[in-house]
Amino acid sequence: MQLAALRETDGPTTLLSGPRGYFYYSTKRAWFPRTCLWQDLTPVEWLLRSMGQNLPMQNSTWLVSRELAKAAGPWDEQLQYDQDGEYYCRVLLASEGTRFVPEARMFHRLTGVKQMSYIGKSDKKKESMLRSMKLHVQRLRSLEESERVRKACLAYLQDCYGNFYPERPDLVAELQSLAAELGGQLEPPRLGWKYAWMKSLFGSQAARWAQRTLPNFKASLIRQWDKAMFSLEARKA
Numbered sequence: 282m283q284l285a286a287l288r289e290t291d292g293p294t295t296l297l298s299g300p301r302g303y304f305y306y307s308t309k310r311a312w313f314p315r316t317c318l319w320q321d322l323t324p325v326e327w328l329l330r331s332m333g334q335n336l337p338m339q340n341s342t343w344l345v346s347r348e349l350a351k352a353a354g355p356w357d358e359q360l361q362y363d364q365d366g367e368y369y370c371r372v373l374l375a376s377e378g379t380r381f382v383p384e385a386r387m388f389h390r391l392t393g394v395k396q397m398s399y400i401g402k403s404d405k406k407k408e409s410m411l412r413s414m415k416l417h418v419q420r421l422r423s424l425e426e427s428e429r430v431r432k433a434c435l436a437y438l439q440d441c442y443g444n445f446y447p448e449r450p451d452l453v454a455e456l457q458s459l460a461a462e463l464g465g466q467l468e469p470p471r472l473g474w475k476y477a478w479m480k481s482l483f484g485s486q487a488a489r490w491a492q493r494t495l496p497n498f499k500a501s502l503i504r505q506w507d508k509a510m511f512s513l514e515a516r517k518a
């Protein structure tokens with residue numbers, strides 16, 4: 282479907298993409314959250330929206346030509362985290378733009394187990410994440426140096442700030458320095474309204490733990506329900 286979407290005017294470095302959906306056990310109940318990336322975009326517009334609105338790139342949706350892969354360069358084997366994000370940022374920069382193909386759907390299974398994308402307390406992953414973030418900011422600014430780009434970069438840094446604060450003050454200092462270069466300042470991660478009341482009763486650490494853990498517990502319950510429904514449907518079939 283992606284290949285069929287190519288036009289005669291498209292060059293060999295057109296980057297093809299599609300929508301990503303999520304499911305637990307049954308693909309019939311998969312949901313596809315529509316985002317502002319669901320359209321043809323230039324490299325700068327794609328990165329601007331992705332970084333500014335915390336919309337991560339999913340590499341399984343991309344179809345990359347041989348010419349584009351060569352232009353992007355090799356995979357960075359030194360990174361311990363966000364290797365795919367760093368690589369596809371370079372792919373985007375080397376492309377002439379993206380072609381979004383809504384029919385070419387990708388199904389992303391939510392397993393509920395710790396995967397490579399889980400940072401946890403790994404210092405190596407945090408350091409690699411910061412390096413990748415700096416490269417993202419640098420590359421977006423190389424495409425366009427403007428107020429809207431600086432604003433998007435600041436939003437990107439703020440969204441990721443909680444992965445470093447307060448456990449890694451050295452990395453926090455680097456992020457603040459980059460934010461200052463962009464004309465802003467990062468704020469300590471805020472607790473959502475559902476968990477803010479816990480801070481006065483149990484302390485900030487317990488409240489942050491609840492904010493990280495309870496959504497996973499809720500997702501686990503939904504996953505078990507979907508598993509039961511999937512098994513029931515299989516027996517009926």
